[in-house]
Amino acid sequence: MARKKVTTRLKLRAIGGLHRAAMIFITVALLGPQSHAIADEWPSRPVTVIVPYAAGGNSDIMGRLLADGLTKQLKQSFIVENRGGVGGAAGTEYVARAPKDGYTLLCATTAQLSIVPLVQTVRYDPATSFEPVSLFGSNANIIAISDKVPATSLKEFIAYAKANPGKLNYGSGGIGTVTHLAGAFFANKAGLDITHVPFRGGSQMVAELSGGHIEMYVGSTSELLSMGNGAGIKLLAVTSPKRLPSVPDLPAVAELVPGYEIGTWNGLLAPVGLPKEIIAQLERAAIAAAKDPETQEKMAKLGIEARGTTSEEFKKVIADEAAMYREVVAAAGITKQ
Numbered sequence: 001m002a003r004k005k006v007t008t009r010l011k012l013r014a015i016g017g018l019h020r021a022a023m024i025f026i027t028v029a030l031l032g033p034q035s036h037a038i039a040d041e042w043p044s045r046p047v048t049v050i051v052p053y054a055a056g057g058n059s060d061i062m063g064r065l066l067a068d069g070l071t072k073q074l075k076q077s078f079i080v081e082n083r084g085g086v087g088g089a090a091g092t093e094y095v096a097r098a099p100k101d102g103y104t105l106l107c108a109t110t111a112q113l114s115i116v117p118l119v120q121t122v123r124y125d126p127a128t129s130f131e132p133v134s135l136f137g138s139n140a141n142i143i144a145i146s147d148k149v150p151a152t153s154l155k156e157f158i159a160y161a162k163a164n165p166g167k168l169n170y171g172s173g174g175i176g177t178v179t180h181l182a183g184a185f186f187a188n189k190a191g192l193d194i195t196h197v198p199f200r201g202g203s204q205m206v207a208e209l210s211g212g213h214i215e216m217y218v219g220s221t222s223e224l225l226s227m228g229n230g231a232g233i234k235l236l237a238v239t240s241p242k243r244l245p246s247v248p249d250l251p252a253v254a255e256l257v258p259g260y261e262i263g264t265w266n267g268l269l270a271p272v273g274l275p276k277e278i279i280a281q282l283e284r285a286a287i288a289a290a291k292d293p294e295t296q297e298k299m300a301k302l303g304i305e306a307r308g309t310t311s312e313e314f315k316k317v318i319a320d321e322a323a324m325y326r327e328v329v330a331a332a333g334i335t336k337q
Contacts, residue, residue, distance in 0.1 A: 042102045042278050046077040049105050049268075052091030052112060054084040058139070058222040058302075062266035063107035065298060066136050069289020074281070080107075087176060088112045089122045096124035100273035105282070106130065110264045111178055113318050114325045119176035120337045130269040131279055132314040134286035138265040139304040140240035141182050142224045143253060144233050148212040154237040154256055157216075158190050165193035170216040171205040174198050176334055179205070181325070182218035182239060182262045184332035186253065189260045196332075209233055220264065221246075221303025239263055246303050262328065265307070267314055283311050 047070070051063035060082060067078040083091030092112040098104035106112075113126045124130075143154065149168075151157040161168050170187070172180035175198050187194050197214055199205040206224070209217045210232035218239065225247065229235055237253045238244050241261045253260045268286050270279060289295060290308025299306050309317070 040277075042281070043074055043076040045103065046079050047103050047105060048081050049078050049107050050091045050095050051080055051082050051107050052084060052088035052109075053082065055082045058220045058264075059088075059107070059109050059266060061222060061302065062137055062304070065295055066107055066266070066268060066286070066289060069292060069295055070282075070285050072292070073285035073288050078105075086122075087116045087120065087174070089116050089120065089124075092116075093122065093124045095269070095271055096129040098271050100271050100275075102270070102274055102278040102282075104271070105133075106269045107136070107266060108269050109178075109266055110321065110325075113269075114321050115176060115178065115181065115329070118325060118329045118336065119334050126318075129272055131272050131274055131311070132318060133268040133270055133279060133282045133311055134290070135265050135267040135307045135309040135314040135317055136286060136290055137299050137304045137306050138263055139221045139302070140238045140244060140263045141178070141218045142221055142238055142247075142250065142303075143186065143216065143218050143236045144209060144224050145216050145236060146209055146212045146214065147232050147234050149215050149234075151236075152234065154251065154253065157236060158192065158256070161190075161192045161194055166195065168192075168194045168215040169197045170194050170218070171197045171199055171208055171214040172217070173205060174200060176329075176332075178262075178264050179218055181328045181332055183216065185262055185328045186218060186239075186257070186260060188331040189257045206233075218262075225303050244303055246300055262324075265317065267309075279311065 049063055049067045051060050053059045063080045067080050070078040083094055088111050092106060092108060095104055095106040116122060117126050145151065145157055149157065149160065151160045170183040172183055174180065180196060180198065184196065199208065205217055206219065208214050212232060224235060227233055235250060237251050239253055239262045241252060241254055243250065243252050268282065287308040290306045296306045
């Protein structure tokens with residue numbers, strides 16, 4: 001009798017196991033076509049592209065160029081929504097928690113993936129919360145000084161700063177921003193004793209530089225090229241490894257300060273878990289948008305290099321820059337909040 005009960009239990013377990021396996025098979029079979037159907041229908045309505053900064057800045061300009069390009073390529077409206085706050089972390093977290101259906105995407109910058117998580121606690125994982133789609137464009141920064149500083153070249157400015165330790169200030173858009181880290185990294189590499197003065201955004205900071213209230217600012221090309229030399233500002237050098245075709249007369253900082261290179265990028269990311277078919281469509285569309293001659297011309301005028309990378313290339317860029325930014329954050333003396 002006991003043997004019969006044992007045998008019966010084993011048979012029931014086996015049947016139960018087969019039942020579960022069958023259910024899993026049926027579920028996969030049902031979800032597979034559903035996933036393909038979602039990808040085939042996408043995009044069937046407008047798509048929101050989150051820019052994690054306020055309107056009007058470099059990231060907003062890039063986000064709108066990208067959205068326009070995706071609209072053109074995919075024949076559906078891609079609409080920019082600005083969600084600023086917490087150094088871009090607020091909008092980034094919003095996308096990380098968004099439905100994985102392809103209708104909420106992120107136009108992020110270097111900061112959200114490589115800098116902000118090093119200097120403050122964020123509620124997303126830069127390594128696992130997103131699927132990098134394509135790096136849309138990248139731009140160097142420019143070292144600019146007040147025309148009240150008696151220097152007309154980067155070499156002269158370094159000499160002047162070394163002759164006046166602790167007397168010069170450099171401004172930034174805030175602690176832990178790219179503009180802060182670019183200035184701190186330059187001071188560290190050039191061996192300068194200059195004081196950091198944080199402001200609440202680049203526009204205010206440019207006005208302070210123009211007014212001679214600070215001596216140096218390392219800002220984006222899109223911010224500073226439109227001003228050029230004049231309005232109380234002198235442009236000294238670019239932070240890219242080589243000179244930019246748009247401003248060939250400006251030397252690269254690395255020509256005088258070996259090992260100095262820093263810049264930013266803007267790229268398209270999606271919440272992790274988005275069907276790979278949609279990722280592939282987005283990748284093709286983003287690459288085509290970056291290669292569009294009209295878009296390239298607009299970006300070149302801002303000193304921005306159109307990129308249009310594959311997803312795998314974008315992932316490598318993010319991974320490669322992580323170590324560099326750890327060094328930069330350490331040089332700036334920033335501790336994680």
